[in-house]
Amino acid sequence: MTSSDIDRYFDALIRDIPDFPKPGVLFKDITPLLADHDAFTATVQALAAAGRDESGATVVDKVIGMEARGFILAAPVALALGVGFVPVRKAGKLPSATYAVSYELEYAQATLEMHTDALEAGDRVLLVDDVLATGGTAAATQKLVGYAGATVQALAVLMELSFLHGREVLGQTPLLALRTL
Ligand SMILES: O=P(O)(O)OC[C@H]1O[C@H](OP(=O)(O)OP(=O)(O)O)[C@H](O)[C@@H]1O
Numbered sequence: 001m002t003s004s005d006i007d008r009y010f011d012a013l014i015r016d017i018p019d020f021p022k023p024g025v026l027f028k029d030i031t032p033l034l035a036d037h038d039a040f041t042a043t044v045q046a047l048a049a050a051g052r053d054e055s056g057a058t059v060v061d062k063v064i065g066m067e068a069r070g071f072i073l074a075a076p077v078a079l080a081l082g083v084g085f086v087p088v089r090k091a092g093k094l095p096s097a098t099y100a101v102s103y104e105l106e107y108a109q110a111t112l113e114m115h116t117d118a119l120e121a122g123d124r125v126l127l128v129d130d131v132l133a134t135g136g137t138a139a140a141t142q143k144l145v146g147y148a149g150a151t152v153q154a155l156a157v158l159m160e161l162s163f164l165h166g167r168e169v170l171g172q173t174p175l176l177a178l179r180t181l
């Protein structure tokens, strides 16, 4: 699989929806890509590279997905890397004790939570999501990982909306963006 294959899939299968969920937002809809087995497989494999070293060995202990679209991508990435999956969820959804962080995103305000026993101190974690926009979601998740004494090894996303400067709130965390807009 080459980056031009990914480019072709993205060109054909990610669609722009104007004014969703609010006027002025150009929403990047990945549902056609998810519905295409070959494109979905190639995308998961490309994201999983962020959790491997040059020899192909897995260098993370867990993969985190951020609700909801992050779940769809992060769970198969975790399986591809041979490690477990941890959900970071919107407020009030996780049943056991949680850490919580509130944050702003391109079109809303929200709180994210993670179970306090989901990670072990010292764990190396790969974050996976579909879009990096303002970086609010990723930064809040980084804080949750820090509360658990674990470290974020990298963030892997399908798309970086660079005009929203999300990269700047990530600090030193390496970013793999399969496409930068
Ligand atoms: O960089 P940011 O400005 O934080 O934006 C990116 C986040 O926004 C979207 O999630 P959303 O909260 O819309 O939730 P959903 O996945 O449940 O649709 C997207 O899936 C990312 O998680």
Ligand SMILES: Nc1ncnc2[nH]cnc12
Pocket: 025, 026, 027, 028, 029, 105, 106, 107, 131, 133, 134, 161
């Ligand atoms: N423009 C956008 N399209 C899809 N998901 C998003 N998350 C934040 N901004 C987004």
